Amino acid sequence: MHFVGRSWLLLTGFILFYVIYLLFGALVFSSIERPMEDRMRTELEVLKQEFLNLSCVSDAALERFLLKVLAANKYGVSVLRNASTTSNWDLASSMFFANTLVTTVGYGHTTPLSDTGKSFSILYALIGVPFTMLVLTACVQRIMFPLVLAPVGLLQRSGLEPRPATIVHFLLLLILVVMCFFVAPAAVFSTVELSWSFLDGIYFCFISLCTIGLGDFVPGTQPNQQYRSLYQVAVMVYLFVGLMVMFLLLRTFHKMADLHGLTTFLQLPRCEESDLEEDREPMVEVGHKDLTEKEATKPLEPGSQPSYNTMNTG
Amino acid sequence: MRWKTVSAIFFMVVLYLIIGATVFRALEQPHESSQKLAILAEKLDFLAMHACVNSSELEDLVKQVVSAVRAGVNPTGNAFNQTSLWDISSSFFFAGTVITTIGFGNISPHTEGGRIFCIIYALLGIPLFGFLLAGVGDQLGTIFGKGIAKVEKMIVWKVSQTKIRVISTLIFILFGCLIFVALPVVIFKHIEGWSTLESIYFVVITLTTIGFGDFVAGEKAGGSDNPEFLNYYKPVVWFWILVGLAYFAAVLSMIGDWFRVISKKTKEEVGEFRAHAAEWTANVSAEFKETRRRLSVDIHDKFQRAASIKRRLSSELGINQEMTPGKRSLSTTLCEDREAYPNLTLSLSPVTGSLARNGSLYLNGLSPDYADRREFAINESLN
Numbered sequence: 001m002h003f004v005g006r007s008w009l010l011l012t013g014f015i016l017f018y019v020i021y022l023l024f025g026a027l028v029f030s031s032i033e034r035p036m037e038d039r040m041r042t043e044l045e046v047l048k049q050e051f052l053n054l055s056c057v058s059d060a061a062l063e064r065f066l067l068k069v070l071a072a073n074k075y076g077v078s079v080l081r082n083a084s085t086t087s088n089w090d091l092a093s094s095m096f097f098a099n100t101l102v103t104t105v106g107y108g109h110t111t112p113l114s115d116t117g118k119s120f121s122i123l124y125a126l127i128g129v130p131f132t133m134l135v136l137t138a139c140v141q142r143i144m145f146p147l148v149l150a151p152v153g154l155l156q157r158s159g160l161e162p163r164p165a166t167i168v169h170f171l172l173l174l175i176l177v178v179m180c181f182f183v184a185p186a187a188v189f190s191t192v193e194l195s196w197s198f199l200d201g202i203y204f205c206f207i208s209l210c211t212i213g214l215g216d217f218v219p220g221t222q223p224n225q226q227y228r229s230l231y232q233v234a235v236m237v238y239l240f241v242g243l244m245v246m247f248l249l250l251r252t253f254h255k256m257a258d259l260h261g262l263t264t265f266l267q268l269p270r271c272e273e274s275d276l277e278e279d280r281e282p283m284v285e286v287g288h289k290d291l292t293e294k295e296a297t298k299p300l301e302p303g304s305q306p307s308y309n310t311m312n313t314g
Numbered sequence: 315m316r317w318k319t320v321s322a323i324f325f326m327v328v329l330y331l332i333i334g335a336t337v338f339r340a341l342e343q344p345h346e347s348s349q350k351l352a353i354l355a356e357k358l359d360f361l362a363m364h365a366c367v368n369s370s371e372l373e374d375l376v377k378q379v380v381s382a383v384r385a386g387v388n389p390t391g392n393a394f395n396q397t398s399l400w401d402i403s404s405s406f407f408f409a410g411t412v413i414t415t416i417g418f419g420n421i422s423p424h425t426e427g428g429r430i431f432c433i434i435y436a437l438l439g440i441p442l443f444g445f446l447l448a449g450v451g452d453q454l455g456t457i458f459g460k461g462i463a464k465v466e467k468m469i470v471w472k473v474s475q476t477k478i479r480v481i482s483t484l485i486f487i488l489f490g491c492l493i494f495v496a497l498p499v500v501i502f503k504h505i506e507g508w509s510t511l512e513s514i515y516f517v518v519i520t521l522t523t524i525g526f527g528d529f530v531a532g533e534k535a536g537g538s539d540n541p542e543f544l545n546y547y548k549p550v551v552w553f554w555i556l557v558g559l560a561y562f563a564a565v566l567s568m569i570g571d572w573f574r575v576i577s578k579k580t581k582e583e584v585g586e587f588r589a590h591a592a593e594w595t596a597n598v599s600a601e602f603k604e605t606r607r608r609l610s611v612d613i614h615d616k617f618q619r620a621a622s623i624k625r626r627l628s629s630e631l632g633i634n635q636e637m638t639p640g641k642r643s644l645s646t647t648l649c650e651d652r653e654a655y656p657n658l659t660l661s662l663s664p665v666t667g668s669l670a671r672n673g674s675l676y677l678n679g680l681s682p683d684y685a686d687r688r689e690f691a692i693n694e695s696l697n
Contacts, residue, residue, distance in 0.1 A: 008453075010449065017442070021439060021442060026403075026409050027402070028435075030401065030402060037400055037424075044379070047378055051367075051375050054366075054371075056366040056367075057360075057364045057366075065357075065360050066376075066379055069380075070380070070383055072350075072352075088346060089342040089343040089346050091339055092335075094334070094335035094339040095331055097335075097338060099331055101334070102327075102330075102331065102334075104522055104523045104525075105417075105524070106519065106523075106524035107419065108419045108526035108527040111526045112338070112341070113345040113346065114341055117338065117341045117345070118511055119511060119515075120341060121515065121519070122518045122519075124334050125518060125519070126518065126522075128330060128334070131330070132327060134323070135327050138323060139324070199430070202433070203429045206433050207417065210415055211415045211523065212417035212436060212525075213415075213524075213525065214417045214418075214422040215419035215422070216419060216424075
């Protein structure tokens, strides 16, 4: 009873904290962005008025035209002169789109226009998203050993205690990941993409690798991009590998939190230990059979199985 | 999982992507071309109708308008009765889309400070949301599990465990779809004015956290209808996203668990099979070794006996033809040995045929026939 009460208390605590966090974010975003938005709006009004004054165009006609242009632009169809040659749906771009769909990044710079396209996207996503998550977790399980367990073992053997060893290893891994997957690609992007600064590059890398995918920056969408297909394929590979590395980081952090007792304290799901041992033992011992039978006959509690594992905490 | 399995699955993913790409291209490119033609025609029309505007001026304006729209400013209509995209409720919604990693993108920060803050905010907020989701999913699962247990108690007749599990999963999926998908679809259709397909599309794209942003709930409703209703429409949408995400995550983790259980079971079965096969092979080879050992000992014994008989025979026959009592005893021992000989030849022939061929016994001239003949000769001489 006490246990149940505690878990409800923790949950409401989490929700409350979450709501407060959101409110805080809302306030900060609002205060930072709103002045800029107002300024842009006035500028645009001025521009419109200038245009209207200089020319014989009526307000209504311009409005109609602008609405159509904006509707087309929403789907990535641009009315500008030099944008008419490249398509958004050639093979490389379609593959890029399929990749953003399946990794749940979802930039939105191109979206399906036709009804059939939309229905197909629904089906494709429903099958592809769990499948990709499965693949990513499988890959992460495999690379856990050489990248995490072996170095931690090495650190332990060179005299450190288990807990500090995991912390040291996690920090090293974090620094390595940040250098290779944020700083280096950001530098590359800021040179290849003409209008991006270094900060824009880092912002893009972060937003993509967390699968948020706002879509305000998308590489390879400039109309006169050279080697566009190759570039898009390279970005796809970067996204996939980066996502895997993110999962690895999260899983390492989760294991570290396990070790330090945080997860049990907050009553969160623990990391699955059994998967790692299974990898190295090809044959199953007799004892295992009883265990898995018992597991299979537990009542189905989908949430109680470890974690929001497909999406975030790994 | 082994490397082979992982790389096999990886190739399957790449194949899946390529298939998706070709299908999307086939579906969307014609549409895109027709849209392009339409908008170009519009532009030419516009330029023709309003002869004082030249092409480059128009393009400049369009560029500015497009970048303004991406910043979230809507240039159509007057600037006065528009709601800001960064008022509290919209910012709240935006913060929510960042943390849940949906990331619609219809609103995005444009200042440097906004972007840096977005990064830091997401770094802290996404794990927080992950924990929250784990907790909510857990509670959902427990509630559902209790419901299933109650239903199980109510069921009087005997149903197997797997059937119950399958039925309960189906009920879970149906029920969840009803609450988290069908009901919102109806609501969005009514409030936002989208078609059914567009509503379903929006629900799926949002709840899988893909979040394109071509359809966003609460976007259109801003500015036109009564704003008080809008104030709690958006938080309700956000709440639906939270619980719907937990539901989707629960469903996906259930599917993942099934995969894991199935793969464990197959691994178990394969492992058991392998264990049995190894055991069987071990037994057979042990038996084989044992038989060979016994056989070689047997052959060695018999060889010794045959050699001693040969010595005795040759010494006896070499001296004279007289039958001494020793000879009678010799013949009886020969008879005994003759009984032993068939066994020897039998056991010699299939397995250790090579030994017989090397023929230590036969080379010594002590073939069974030969021994028989000698024995007859001896018996005749006795009689």
